[in-house]
């Protein structure tokens with residue numbers, strides 16, 4: 001029933017129950033459609049947001065890869081520079097240079113799985129970093145070998161006669177000469193250094209005293225075994241300050257100059273032997289600037 005105001009007339013409309021169902025169904029269908037559209041819109045917006053995030057992550061990853069590529073190039077330049085330095089050091093220490101193909105492949109280095117350390121996944125940068133790691137390990141091994149060689153070289157040098165045992169000038173060389181006491185031509189197996197009695201005599205290299213005492217024409221003398229085949233002898237001393245079996249270092253005072261034994265005056269008779277063969281001691285007196 002319908003009654004408009006002010007007319008006093010009322011009208012009656014009849015609506016069948018079927019039409020009510022149709023209208024209700026239409027309204028439900030409309031609401032469901034609206035809901036589906038809303039859900040699709042929300043889903044697409046979520047996908048769009050996710051896509052933006054992925055694009056952002058991809059951009060950050062590309063930036064990171066670019067940084068890694070730059071660092072890789074810098075690392076390879078540093079390794080190349082170290083390789084050149086390494087070659088020079090190995091030549092100095094009489095070691096074979098590392099073949100270029102071995103150095104290039106980094107053979108000998110550990111195969112550390114750096115892939116697991118990098119979250120971005122595997123690409124050429126990762127392969128190159130693994131190679132650089134092996135090359136760096138090879139370089140490290142080579143430097144270790146050089147240090148060992150350098151230590152050995154230093155040890156050899158420390159045990160090689162290298163300084164004049166006392167000041168004064170060389171008055172008789174390593175040569176044939178007329179014996180000043182007995183006459184006749186005789187080979188002089190050392191050098192004579194003229195210097196007043198009491199001047200200190202120092203060891204020209206590290207070693208161990210093998211004899212200290214009186215011995216024939218040497219008079220009071222000291223023999224030192226240095227290792228590597230070197231032996232030195234010091235004759236005509238006045239006072240000995242070392243004993244047999246005593247280790248000495250280069251520069252240690254071992255005796256004082258005198259004129260004992262077959263000597264015409266105070267001087268040091270100095271001999272150097274290599275492999276039990278006498279050699280010219282003058283060849284084992286290096287300039288001061290070569291000695292520490």
Ligand SMILES: [Zn+2]
Nearest residue numbers: 190191192269
């Ligand atoms: Zn002599």
